[in-house]
Each structure stands twice: as structure tokens, then as C-alpha cells.
Amino acid sequence: MSGICENYKAIMQRIEAACERSGRNPSEVKLVAVSKTVGNDEINEAIKCGCTTFGENRVQDFLEKYDKFRNRAEFHMIGHLQTNKVRKIVGKAKLIHSVDSMRLLEEIEHRAGLLGVVQDILIQVDVSGEESKFGASYEDMTAMLKANEDNSHVRIKGLMTMAPFADDPEDIRWVFKKLHDVSVDIGSKTIYNTSMEYTSMGMTNDFEIAVEEGAGIVRVGSGIFRNTH
Numbered sequence: 001m002s003g004i005c006e007n008y009k010a011i012m013q014r015i016e017a018a019c020e021r022s023g024r025n026p027s028e029v030k031l032v033a034v035s036k037t038v039g040n041d042e043i044n045e046a047i048k049c050g051c052t053t054f055g056e057n058r059v060q061d062f063l064e065k066y067d068k069f070r071n072r073a074e075f076h077m078i079g080h081l082q083t084n085k086v087r088k089i090v091g092k093a094k095l096i097h098s099v100d101s102m103r104l105l106e107e108i109e110h111r112a113g114l115l116g117v118v119q120d121i122l123i124q125v126d127v128s129g130e131e132s133k134f135g136a137s138y139e140d141m142t143a144m145l146k147a148n149e150d151n152s153h154v155r156i157k158g159l160m161t162m163a164p165f166a167d168d169p170e171d172i173r174w175v176f177k178k179l180h181d182v183s184v185d186i187g188s189k190t191i192y193n194t195s196m197e198y199t200s201m202g203m204t205n206d207f208e209i210a211v212e213e214g215a216g217i218v219r220v221g222s223g224i225f226r227n228t229h
């Protein structure tokens with residue numbers, strides 16, 4: 001078994017253990033393998049181990065890997081997305097995690113409309129106020145949920161956040177808890193074109209805590225691909 005395979009299986013087991021600790025069903029948690037630092041060989045290896053979902057944060061890398069592996073895996077866009085690059089990935093990304101502005105939302109609606117497809121997205125929310133470079137404020141998020149009720153080509157499937165880096169991930173447990181609470185609150189309302197199916201939170205350093213706090217998607221990169229290339 002390659003290092004990638006061992007790593008992948010170990011991460012899956014740790015997700016299961018975190019689910020057990022918090023009374024969750026492991027089938028509720030989806031692992032996105034963040035392949036942004038690796039090439040085709042590593043992705044191939046991960047697919048052979050049973051990994052079916054990959055996350056990329058650059059449009060160009062996304063497109064190359066999508067073209068190569070689209071028949072064997074699904075690809076998510078997890079990184080900051082510029083409005084002028086939206087047209088390149090709409091209809092190709094299974095899920096866009098990083099929609100953090102009204103402009104971006106409306107450009108996705110426009111491009112998906114031209115293609116006649118419906119694009120699934122998450123709204124990236126800036127929960128901590130520390131990672132303020134990207135991520136919508138609550139006010140912006142609320143405005144986007146409302147505006148999307150009039151759209152026909154975008155479905156909002158949940159929320160995503162990037163927690164600030166912490167040496168001790170326990171220090172940022174509250175960030176995950178808060179995103180989960182916001183998601184439950186939105187989910188209790190009827191908002192057209194919105195369903196809170198996923199909260200995308202947790203990375204290599206903190207995914208177990210995110211799972212304990214209700215993550216529906218964890219995005220793990222170095223935990224799977226480190227020391228393997």
C-alpha cells in the first residue's frame with residue numbers, strides 16, 4: 001500500500017472515530033481530498049484507494065485535473081474564485097465552496113444560465129472575523145440567500161468556513177460550532193433555492209473537531225498527500 005493509501009484510510013478511520021464520539025453516522029461526513037499540491041500520479045493513487053472527491057483551489061489546476069479524471073472522480077472548487085474565471089468552471093465543479101460575494105453569486109447565475117445548467121454552491125462565511133480576507137459577513141450572507149431566491153441556475157447547498165490557524169485546534173472549536181449553529185438556523189427557515197445540506201469545515205489540523213461539531217464536508221490535503229511526493 002502506498003503512503004497515500006495508508007494516509008487516506010487513516011483519515012477515514014479518524015473521521016469514523018470522531019463520529020462515534022459525537023453520536024453521528026459516518027455516512028453524514030464527506031471527505032474532500034485537497035489535491036492542490038500534487039499531480040496526476042498522486043490523484044490516481046488516491047482514486048485506487050477509493051477516494052472519489054477532490055478539491056482544488058486554482059482554476060487552471062482544477063481544469064487540468066478535471067479533464068483528466070472527470071470520469072472517475074468529482075472535483076470541487078474550494079479556493080478563492082475571481083469573477084472573471086467563473087465561466088471556466090461553472091458546470092464542471094460539482095460544488096463551489098468559496099462563494100463569498102453577491103457579484104460572484106450573480107456571475108455564477110449568469111454563466112450557469114448561459115449553459116443551461118444548475119450550479120451547486122456553498123456560501124463561504126467569515127465566522128471568526130480574523131480570516132477577513134475572504135468570506136462573507138453575516139449581512140452579506142443573508143443578502144445572498146435572499147437574492148438567490150430569484151435565481152434559477154444556482155442552488156445554495158450550505159456554508160463553508162476557513163478557521164484561522166491555531167496551534168491547539170481546541171481554540172477554534174467555537175468557529176465550527178458557530179457555523180453549525182448558523183446553518184441549523186438557516187435550515188429551519190424556508191428559503192427558495194437553499195437547503196443546508198453541507199457545512200464544509202475542518203482541514204488536516206482540525207477536521208476531527210469540525211466533525212464533532214457537525215461538519216458535513218471536511219477538506220483534508222496534507223494529511224493525505226504529505227511526504228508522498
Ligand SMILES: *Cc1c(COP(=O)(O)O)cnc(C)c1O
Pocket residue numbers: 034036057078079162203204205219220221222223
Ligand atoms: C489547502 C486547503 C485545504 C487543506 O488544507 P490542509 O491543511 O492541507 O489539510 C482546505 N481548504 C482550503 C480552502 C484549502 O485551500
